[in-house]
Structures are given as C-alpha cells and as structure tokens.
Amino acid sequence: MNGMLLFAAKGLEVWFIFVAGLLVYDAQTILRRSKGDLPPDYALTHLEFSDLLYLFNASKWTRPIRKASRSPKNRRQVYNFYAFVLLACFLTILVNLMGPATGVLLLPSVQSVDQPHNASEQFRQMESYKPPTPKDGHGLVGCNADQLKEHLYSCAEYVRGSELDSMSSFVATPTRNDEETRNETGLIYLAESQEDNVHFLVFNFTYNRTRHDYDRKEHDRNYFNDFTVPSRQTLRMVSADTDKVINETHLMSKSLQVSSQRNGPAITVSSLNTNGGIIRSIRLGNDKSVTCLSGWMTDRIDDTAEYTKCIRNGTGWSSANSQAGFSIGNLSVSTAGDASNKNPEDSFSLNALVYFSDKATYYGGGLNRDAHDIECLNGNSSAPCNWDGIFDPAKVNSSNFDGSFSNVTIVEWSGPDSIYPDSRIWFEFVSYLQFGLYSVDLSFGNKMLFAHLENLEDERDHELVIDPLWTLAAWSVDANGTVDGARFPNLLQEPNVVTNTSEVLDADKVSDVESFEFYSLNLFAIAQTMSLISYESDDPNHLAVTDKTVNHVLYNWVNRRVWAYGLGTRTSRLGVAVVCTGMITVVFRVICAVYNYHHKDDAIPLDVSP
Numbered sequence: 001m002n003g004m005l006l007f008a009a010k011g012l013e014v015w016f017i018f019v020a021g022l023l024v025y026d027a028q029t030i031l032r033r034s035k036g037d038l039p040p041d042y043a044l045t046h047l048e049f050s051d052l053l054y055l056f057n058a059s060k061w062t063r064p065i066r067k068a069s070r071s072p073k074n075r076r077q078v079y080n081f082y083a084f085v086l087l088a089c090f091l092t093i094l095v096n097l098m099g100p101a102t103g104v105l106l107l108p109s110v111q112s113v114d115q116p117h118n119a120s121e122q123f124r125q126m127e128s129y130k131p132p133t134p135k136d137g138h139g140l141v142g143c144n145a146d147q148l149k150e151h152l153y154s155c156a157e158y159v160r161g162s163e164l165d166s167m168s169s170f171v172a173t174p175t176r177n178d179e180e181t182r183n184e185t186g187l188i189y190l191a192e193s194q195e196d197n198v199h200f201l202v203f204n205f206t207y208n209r210t211r212h213d214y215d216r217k218e219h220d221r222n223y224f225n226d227f228t229v230p231s232r233q234t235l236r237m238v239s240a241d242t243d244k245v246i247n248e249t250h251l252m253s254k255s256l257q258v259s260s261q262r263n264g265p266a267i268t269v270s271s272l273n274t275n276g277g278i279i280r281s282i283r284l285g286n287d288k289s290v291t292c293l294s295g296w297m298t299d300r301i302d303d304t305a306e307y308t309k310c311i312r313n314g315t316g317w318s319s320a321n322s323q324a325g326f327s328i329g330n331l332s333v334s335t336a337g338d339a340s341n342k343n344p345e346d347s348f349s350l351n352a353l354v355y356f357s358d359k360a361t362y363y364g365g366g367l368n369r370d371a372h373d374i375e376c377l378n379g380n381s382s383a384p385c386n387w388d389g390i391f392d393p394a395k396v397n398s399s400n401f402d403g404s405f406s407n408v409t410i411v412e413w414s415g416p417d418s419i420y421p422d423s424r425i426w427f428e429f430v431s432y433l434q435f436g437l438y439s440v441d442l443s444f445g446n447k448m449l450f451a452h453l454e455n456l457e458d459e460r461d462h463e464l465v466i467d468p469l470w471t472l473a474a475w476s477v478d479a480n481g482t483v484d485g486a487r488f489p490n491l492l493q494e495p496n497v498v499t500n501t502s503e504v505l506d507a508d509k510v511s512d513v514e515s516f517e518f519y520s521l522n523l524f525a526i527a528q529t530m531s532l533i534s535y536e537s538d539d540p541n542h543l544a545v546t547d548k549t550v551n552h553v554l555y556n557w558v559n560r561r562v563w564a565y566g567l568g569t570r571t572s573r574l575g576v577a578v579v580c581t582g583m584i585t586v587v588f589r590v591i592c593a594v595y596n597y598h599h600k601d602d603a604i605p606l607d608v609s610p
Contacts, residue, residue, distance in 0.1 A: 009106045013099035019586055020091045021046045026592035031084055033599060049088045050095050094581060101578035104571055108563040110256060115558040119540035120237070123265060123552040126433055128533045129320065131469040139232045139532050140473055151324075151479040153472050160532070161476030163193050165487050167202060167524045193531070195232045196239035198440055200451040202229060202527040226270045228434065229530035230453045234264035238438050238451055241556050245442055257561040258442045264554055266436050266453055267530040268460065271404040272429040273299055274519065279412075279424040281313070282379040288316025290387070291355070292377060293426055296362070298402045305365030309426075310377050311357035311408060312391060318358045324468040325353045326477045327416075331485040348415065349482070354468035355410040359391040360403070368397045404430045407463040411471065411522060427522045431464040431530065435552055439559075466529075474529035488521060 024046035127133070132153070134145035143155040154161075193202050241260045277295030284290065296309040315321055329349040363369045363377055373395060376385035389395065393405040411427040436456040440449050469479065477483045540553050567573055 005106045006103065009102040010099070012102045012106075013095075016098045016582055016586075017050050017095045019589055020095050021050070023585065023589035023592060024049050024088055024091060026589065026596055027084055027087055029596055030592065031080055045084075045088050049092050052092060052096060091585070094578065094585065097578045098582055101575040101582075104575035105565075105579060108565055109569075109572075110561055110563060111566055111568065113560045113562055115560065117555040117557045120262070120554050120556045121537035122540040123435075123554055124536040124538060126265065126267075126464055126533055126535045128267075128431070128470060129465040129467060131467050132473050132532070132534075135534075139236075139534065151469055151472065152481075153469075153476055154478050154481060155476075156473065157476035160474070160528070161487065164474065164476070164524060164528050167193060167528065168488055168521060195235035197242065198235055198239045198449045198451045200230050200235060200453070202524070202531060226268060226272070227527070228266050228268040228436070228453065228456060229527050230438065230451065231265050231267070231533070231535065232531045233534045234262065234266075234438055235451055237264070237556070238262050238440060239449075242440050242442060242449055245558055255560040255562050256443075259559045260440045260442055260556070261559050262438045262554065262556040263435060263552070264438055265535055265552075266434050266456065267464065267533065268432045268434050268456075269429050269526060269530060270432060270460070271408075272427075272526075273404075274425065274427050274522075275309075276423070276425045278422050280379070280422065282377075284387070285316050287314040289313045290377065293424060294364075296426075307362045307365035307367065307403075308377070309360060309362050309403070311355065311410065312359045312387075313355060313357060320465045320467075321355075321357055322468055323353060323355045324472050325351065325480055326472055326475060327351045327482045328485050329482045349485075351414045351416050353412045353414070354471045355408075355412065356466055356468055357408050357410065358406060358465075360405050360408050361391045361393075362396055362401070362403055367401065369395060404428070407431070407465060409466045409468070409471075411526075427526070429526065431466055432460045433462040433464055434460070466533075470533055471525065471529050474525050474532055 028043070028046065131151065132140055132148055134148050139160075140148065140153065140156040141159040142157075143153065147153075147155045192199060194200070238260065241262060245258060245260045275293065275296045277293045279291065279293050281292075282290040290310050291313040292308050292310040294306070294308045296307045297305070298307075312318070312321060313323070327349050331348050331350065361377075363374050372381060372383065372385075373390045375381035376387070376390055391405075396403070396405075407430055408428055409431065413425040413427075414421075414423070434456050436453050439452050439454065442449070472479060472481075475483055537554070567576065
C-alpha cells in the first residue's frame with residue numbers, strides 16, 4: 001500500500017513541475033507582449049527553472065541592470081525583469097519541495113495515539129505516617145487484621161520476605177570479592193521484583209565510590225545516588241489495567257504497539273548517607289530525648305570534617321517521632337568463604353533500631369554554633385536550653401554544609417555482644433512524594449510485562465513522614481522480633497563482613513560490618529519499604545482538585561502506535577503549507593492561461609539584443 005502511495009506522490013510532483021513550467025512560459029509570453037522585448041537568455045527559463053542551480057546563475061540577476069537608464073520606461077522594464085526572475089526562483093524552490101511534501105501527506109506515518117483518559121481515583125495522601133493497616137491495598141500478603149494490629153509482620157515472610165531475599169541477588173559487580181575493582185568500576189544495582197503480572201525495577205542506578213575521591217577505610221562512610229521507588233499499590237492497578245487491554249483484541253490487532261499507562265505516586269529516597277560512630281543520648285523527659293552520633297560526615301567531596309549529628313528522639317517531641325526495633329540472628333563467619341565450615345560458637349546477632357525524627361541539627365567540624373547550644377547538645381549545660389531554637393536549621397550557619405534537617409529516617413545498627421557498646425552505624429535518608437507515569441508495553445511477542453516509571457515531576461517539596469513499622473514490614477519481621485540471618489547467605493555470611501564478635505561495630509574497625517554486602521542489604525530493604533507504602537484515595541467524581549501536590553487525579557489510558565495521517569509534526573504542517581501554496585500556484589497559472597488565450601492574436605516581438 002505504501003508503495004502505491006509513493007508512486008502517486010511522485011506522479012503529483014511531476015504534474016506540478018509541468019504546471020509550474022507552463023506558468024513560467026505564460027509569464028514570459030505576457031512580459032514579451034506587454035513590453036515588447038525579452039532577452040534571449042530568459043527564453044528557456046520554463047525549461048531550466050526546476051534545477052536548483054538556477055538560483056545561483058548570476059547572469060539572471062545582473063542581466064536586467066544592463067537595461068537600466070534614467071527613463072521611466074527602462075526602469076519599469078528592469079522591475080518587470082526582476083519580478084520575472086523572482087517568480088522563477090520562487091517556483092524553483094516550490095517544485096523542489098513539492099515532492100517531499102506530497103510524500104509526507106500521502107504516506108501515513110507511525111503516530112502515538114492516546115485513547116480517552118479515564119479518571120481512576122483521586123489521590124489524597126500517602127499512608128506512610130501510620131503503620132500498615134488491614135485495609136485493602138496494604139500489600140502484606142499473608143497477614144490478617146489481628147496480626148497487623150499487633151505489628152506481627154513475619155506473616156508476610158513467604159511473599160514480601162522472599163522478595164527482599166530475591167532482590168539481594170540482583171547485585172551485579174565485575175568481581176564480587178575484588179574490592180579494588182569494585183571501587184574503580186563502580187556498581188550497577190538492577191533489583192527486579194514483581195507485583196501481580198508485572199515486573200519492575202525497584203531501582204536502577206549506578207553506585208561509584210571513587211567519584212567522591214575518598215578512602216573508604218579512612219573515612220568510614222559511603223554514598224549512594226538518589227533513587228525513586230515505584231508504588232506496589234499502583235503496580236497492582238497497572239496489572240489490572242493490562243488484563244483489560246489484552247482482552248480488547250480490536251486494539252491489539254490494529255496497532256503496531258500498545259502500552260497501558262497510568263499516572264501515580266512514587267517515593268524518591270534522597271540524602272541517603274551512612275556513618276559509623278559513637279552514640280549518646282540526653283534524656284529530657286518521658287519519651288523525649290536527644291540522640292547524637294559523633295564522627296558524622298557529609299558526602300561532599302570537598303568536606304572532610306567530622307561533625308556530630310543530633311536528632312529529636314521520642315514521641316514526647318512529636319507523635320511522628322516513633323521508633324521500632326528488630327534483630328538479625330544466626331549470623332556466623334565461615335572459613336575461606338565455605339558456608340558449610342562454620343563454628344556455631346562464633347554465631348552472633350545484629351540489632352536494628354529504626355527512628356523517625358522530625359528535626360535534626362549538627363555541630364562541630366568548624367560550624368559556627370553558639371557555645372551554649374553546644375553545651376546543651378553535649379549534656380553539660382547548667383542553664384535552661386531552648387531546644388526549639390537549637391534545632392532551628394538557621395543555627396547551622398554555613399552555606400557549604402550539606403545535611404538533612406527534617407523528616408529523617410534512620411536505621412541504626414549495633415552489636416549486642418560487642419565490647420564497644422556505644423558504637424553504631426546509621427543509615428539515614430529523607431523521602432519525598434513524587435508523581436510519575438507507569439507504562440507497560442503490551443505488544444505481541446512481549447513474554448514479560450515490564451512496568452517502567454518515567455516522567456517524574458521535578459518538584460521535591462513534599463517530604464514524607466515514615467512510620468518505622470513500615471521498615472519492619474519490609475524485613476517481614478515482628479516488632480522486637482528476629483530475622484533469621486540464613487535468609488541472606490550471600491550477603492551476611494562472608495568472611496569480609498565481620499571477622500569475630502569482639503570486633504562487631506568497633507569504632508576503629510567499623511568497615512568490618514560496613515561492608516559492600518551489608519550496604520546492599522540495607523539499600524534493598526529501604527527500597528522494599530518505600531514500595532510497600534500504600535496511599536489513600538477517593539472517587540474522583542466526589543472531590544474537587546484543590547491542590548496539585550496533595551489532590552492529584554490519577555488517570556489510566558491506553559497509548560497506541562498506529563499508521564495514521566495527522567498534522568502533529570512540524571514536517572506535516574510544512575507539507576500542508578507547501579501543498580496549499582502549490583494549489584494557489586495552479587489557480588494563478590489558470591488565470592495566466594486564460595489571459596493569454598484572450599490575447600493570442602496580439603503580436604509578440606522578440607528582443608535579440610545581447
């Protein structure tokens with residue numbers, strides 16, 4: 001079919017060249033008849049004009065000047081000659097554009113066509129500020145209402161726990177145990193998971209230690225890029241959408257490509273930082289304290305100073321400042337990487353305490369802080385402390401300082417049997433709500449339905465409050481319960497993780513626990529946490545859209561790529577302009593032909609002057 005249309009387009013181009021040539025010939029005839037002369041080098045213009053080289057023929061532009069004189073008659077002749085040359089040049093350009101223009105308009109192109117957008121629901125808010133609830137959409141498969149009420153999340157181990165275990169195997173590194181190679185080449189995280197019938201990447205980014213130009217063993221810190229995690233609740237709806245579209249055979253059979261699309265929320269994890277140091281706590285009242293970690297460092301390449309980071313801890317500050325704990329047990333060190341060669345007496349455990357804090361502050365490292373504020377944060381002040389003022393971000397008077405001051409989630413690791421009881425490792429981050437486009441390609445031949453998250457909004461002005469119990473749900477562990485370390489044999493049982501129990505979380509040897517494998521496991525757990533968080537929504541027909549960020553109307557639709565005609569591109573619009581100009585040219589040629597017909601008996605002189 002396209003071949004026939006291509007021949008038709010070429011035929012129209014040839015016909016228009018013929019019409020344009022007749023117009024040039026008519027213009028020659030009118031010019032000779034009205035003024036009585038025409039130089040011989042213009043006589044064959046109707047045969048030469050279609051060649052683009054005609055535009056660059058200097059003699060065509062200079063020939064009329066020879067006719068110029070001070071007499072009005074000769075000046076009119078010059079103007080007529082130039083008008084004729086301009087007409088010929090205009091038609092030269094037009095006939096050379098007519099071929100591509102007719103081809104663009106006659107041949108269909110592959111176009112993206114959206115089916116009607118259906119208002120699916122109206123987003124209200126993320127449910128991150130409260131523990132997982134029994135409502136439909138919590139995604140903790142295998143758990144009932146009573147278990148969730150008691151915070152017994154081990155019920156989700158078969159599905160969600162297995163997902164976390166599976167994600168841990170998607171770490172791709174050139175040489176797994178070659179630390180030097182890993183530092184030089186970086187690491188690609190491709191953590192794949194599945195929700196109903198759709199697969200997705202939990203995150204996809206590259207981690208590279210050397211880009212920040214520091215020695216890991218010296219500074220005891222690490223860095224990850226920001227990443228965005230899809231919502232499993234939205235993915236379940238995307239999966240239902242794909243089922244409906246696949247059953248609509250008329251859409252599938254008449255399309256080159258079909259994709260199911262839906263806009264929805266996602267969570268971006270930012271300011272992810274890890275530090276090891278000494279912890280201390282200042283008790284201020286009932287469930288109200290200030291917790292500080294010394295040895296804290298930023299991720300700026302030009303900032304090697306060590307600070308002390310303090311957070312407001314406890315619900316006495318705010319109901320959001322809660323915490324939850326669990327542990328990983330049955331950890332043991334194998335000999336030479338042989339998992340079968342373990343000494344049960346060397347088994348140990350790690351404790352995790354998850355905080356959420358609404359406010360954080362810093363001191364030390366050259367920051368210009370008030371001396372009284374520092375005494376308060378050290379717990380040495382005899383005078384009353386203005387804690388609201390102390391946690392004011394403006395008190396950290398440094399434009400180059402890079403730290404998070406509000407809505408911080410911290411996963412704190414400690415070794416219960418360590419001879420260094422005050423040593424801790426903090427994994428901390430801030431979460432933002434963003435909206436993006438979820439898209440699944442349903443084209444024939446795609447055996448795996450893969451959901452892509454794209455077109456994320458640029459704004460990051462909506463920080464989330466994260467209840468720590470969501471982290472426990474991601475690990476599939478009960479509150480104050482224990483995760484079996486055997487679930488992660490490749491990540492926590494290797495010799496380079498912990499050498500022996502006496503060195504667990506040694507402040508001087510924190511890299512023993514702060515290993516690549518341990519980082520990876522925490523990173524996967526954070527991503528799993530963000531993906532599980534559900535959101536509240538309403539019928540879109542019952543609420544008005546009052547706020548762009550909070551009250552998004554969520555739509556779902558089908559996008560098709562089909563052969564179609566349209567004016568959606570600049571090329572097609574240019575083609576229409578060229579063809580319309582050609583139609584006007586044809587009308588003008590008809591007028592000239594009629595004029596010449598009525599004056600066919602008039603004599604036509606020929607100027608043969610050089």
